[in-house]
Amino acid sequence: MPPCKEEDANALAVDEWSDISSTDEPHWAATDSTTTKESNKSSSVEDSSKLWWIHGNGYDLQEFVDRHPGGKEAILLGKGRDCTALVESYHAFSPGYNKVLEKFLVEEKSKSPEPDFFYEILKERVTGALRAKGLDPQKDRGANWGRFLYYGLVVLSFLVTGYLHAVKGSILGSFLFAWAGWFMGAIGHDSGHFATSHDHPLLNEWGVWAMSFIANPIMWQHQHTYAHHSFTNEHSHDPDLHHFNEFIRVHIKSKYVSEKQRHLWYVMLCYTLPVFASCLKYPMDMINEGMLCMVRWQDKDRFSKQLGMRFHVMLYSAVVVVAPFFSHSSVIMALASVLLHMVTLGWLYALFSQINHINEDSLSSDLETKAKGQGSNKLDPRLAGSWAAAQVETANNFAPDSLVWHILSNGLNMQIEHHLFPGLNHCHLHLIAPVVRKTCEEYGVQYKCFGSWREVMSIHLTWYKKLSYPPSPLETKE
Structure with a gap:
């Protein structure tokens, strides 16, 4: 299941990935790019791949990397590309970060942007909701003790079922090992978003490896933490829209694939492939090509990343694929x-x-x-450029009040709140959901919350069915 065919990759290879200095900011507050002036701190234009591009301006944060409170890996993830959304969303509760950034500005291409007004309102209200529960939104954003206890139980179950799968040759063990690997993803997902611990960044940097039996953890941070969360559902930027290009048409802009995708059996057959692709196929593509679809592996020259990428492929192959051939009788x-x-x-x-x-x-x-609508349907025009509003409208929740579904889904049943505040551990999301929903309703931002998994799965399949029919000539032209 390749991330893109060659012709798709060519069509998607937009300039922003090769010329980071001229980044576009699809959903953040617009900047005045007509004003360009040379920074007082640098008389020469820096290599764009060595800078962090935030709201169109270049910052040289290299000397700050080792001092970054969130850890070295968190800040390096944004180096050499537009990391506007990454920086803004992970500093949602750290108002002083802009003062720090000013010290490292070396290439100023834009005026200071207007803040995302909707995000500012959400941040203020969410901060109040957390403080009302006795939580400091910055210091207490990581896992609580109950969450750490859950992590411990998951790790124990993973070790036991892994032993049954790889050493004892148990078919039941292999099935349970898959479930344990999924629940390990809760640790990996939290850590991949630097949300396991606020005080100990190393817990995040090592914890993301708990993702190892769902996806390569190094690849995951480029694909998911950076690209998917920065450019959610943007066809030319979000790699998550291109997992199934060969088999399923996911987006109206994607090429037509097959009428078979209107059938549940076909979708389920395709859905057997993601882990194979994310643990073996995609990592090998990144090693060989330095790209994952339109996402550039910008730190591939770091020895630790090359070693880690290859080590994971070998580890996964050894434990999941090779070991059973030594433990089973046939x-x-x-x-x-x-x-x-x-x-x-x-x-x-x-x-x-x-x-x-x-x-x-x-x-x-x-x-x-929507912002250009008429009468009572017209939204605040500032929402047109709001990254936060876009995060709400491109995601949905399901069964938010169910602890069972929260555990089974690894917290993905509260996707809206997670996308708005990715640095907030999943164990806290239920505390902020009511105020987020109320704020969205107040400003007319579509907050989609379904009562059950079956309901959201149904509209998911309905969309696939709609795209199973060949596009009209007008759609093809567009």
Whole structure:
């Protein structure tokens, strides 16, 4: 399941990935790019790949890397590219970060942007909601003790079921190992968003490796933490819209694939593949090409990243694929064990992750058009450029009051709040959901919350069915 065919990659290879200094900011407050002046701090134009590009301006943060409170890996993820959304969303509760940035400005191409007014309102209200529960939104944003206890139980179950799968040759063990690998993803996901610990960044940097049996953790941070969260549901920027290019048409702008995608059996067959792709295929593509679809692997020259990428591929292959052939009595049983693990985990991953963004309303959100509406339907015109409003409208929640679904989905049932505040641990999201929803309703931002998983899965499949028909000549022309 390749991330893109060659012709798709060519079509998507837009300039912003090769010329980072001229970044576009699809949903953040617009900047005045007509004003360009040379920074007083630098008389020469810096190599764009060595700078952090925020709101169109270049910052040389290299000397700050080792002092970054959030850890070295968190700040390096944004180096050499437009990291506006990354910086803004992970400093939602750190108002003083702009003063720090000013010290490192070396290439000024834009005036200071107007703040995202909707995000500012959300931040203020969410801060109040957290403080009302006795939480400091900055210091207490990581996992609480209950969450750490859950992490411990998950790790224990992972070790036991991994032993059954790899050493004891148990088919049941392989099935349970897949479930344990999925729940380990809760640790990896929190850590990949630097949300496991505020005080100990190393817990985040090592914790993301808990993602290892769902996806390569190094690849994951480029694909998910950076690209998907910065450019959610943007066809030419979000790699999550291109997982199934060969098999399923996900977006109206994607090429037509097959009428088979209107059938549940076909979708489920395709959904057996994500873990194989994310643990083996995509990492090898990144190693060989330095790209994941339109996402550039900008720190591929770091030895630790090259080593880590290759180590993960070997580790996953050894534990999941090779070990059963030494522990089972027959090749058939060993192969069944491997497939059972991959298919089970693939389904868990796809059926909880894809449904949160892949539906008609989430993919057709158009705040600019809504802001130009008529009468009572017209929204505040500032919402047209609001990254935060776009995050709300391109995601959805389901069964938000259910602890069972929260655990089963690894917290993905509260996707809206997670996308707005990715640095806030999933264990706190239920505390802020009411105020987020109320604020969205107040400003006319579409907050989609479904009562059950079945309901959101249904509209997900309905969208696939709609795209299973060949596009009209007008659609093809557009």
